[in-house]
Amino acid sequence: MKKKLYLLGLLGVAVACGPKNEEVRDGQVEVAPPAQALDSVANTRKDALKTDKNDISPTMPLPPPVLRRLTEEYANWKEPALTEEALEQSEGYLQAPMVVRGDFNGDTRQDLALQLQQGDDLVVVAALQEQEGVYELYELKRDILFNERGALKSPYYLYLMEQGEPLRIGAERDEMEAEHDAVALGIEGEDVVYLFEGGTFISYGVSN
Numbered sequence: 698m699k700k701k702l703y704l705l706g707l708l709g710v711a712v713a714c715g716p717k718n719e720e721v722r723d724g725q726v727e728v729a730p731p732a733q734a735l736d737s738v739a740n741t742r743k744d745a746l747k748t749d750k751n752d753i754s755p756t757m758p759l760p761p762p763v764l765r766r767l768t769e770e771y772a773n774w775k776e777p778a779l780t781e782e783a784l785e786q787s788e789g790y791l792q793a794p795m796v797v798r799g800d801f802n803g804d805t806r807q808d809l810a811l812q813l814q815q816g817d818d819l820v821v822v823a824a825l826q827e828q829e830g831v832y833e834l835y836e837l838k839r840d841i842l843f844n845e846r847g848a849l850k851s852p853y854y855l856y857l858m859e860q861g862e863p864l865r866i867g868a869e870r871d872e873m874e875a876e877h878d879a880v881a882l883g884i885e886g887e888d889v890v891y892l893f894e895g896g897t898f899i900s901y902g903v904s905n
Contacts, residue, residue, distance in 0.1 A: 759809070776813065776814065792857045794812075795855065808825045817841060819841070822837065823880055853883065859879075860878045862879075
């Protein structure tokens, strides 16, 4: 089942970890009721997409080059605990809630996005595979972790918005399709979709 997005505007900022800073714009999006489970990119779709099958841990499978880049950019990072609400809301998605994989820039290589904990912060990071085994990190969001009875937890969950999702843009709501896979970040129905366009991630606010 597909979601329909209604994009109404743009404005904002995202950060690429490294020498480049990436500009991000925000928009408002209305979507149809939540979709059913999305197909896993790594298992069911895009024969041309090169996938990584190196599971570092049962809960957060990451390729070694990404682990190295994360260690360089985010010292002492770790996998965050999630609130019960985030876990419940992520049910029904095959790729959720910690890591999602897809082709975010259309080069047929597998990219990924994850949420991590660094100190008291929750950080959402996308890793684009620019060459075989070479990744560039993009920081999509940073927020303070939720303090639940003394335990720091993330109230967010990730899921994949697939290539080809129907989009309706502007006042005329002209229809187009998402050019690439996109990273979706959910929190109690106030979701944000990050599309890679023109060399940067652009964020669109989502309402169900």
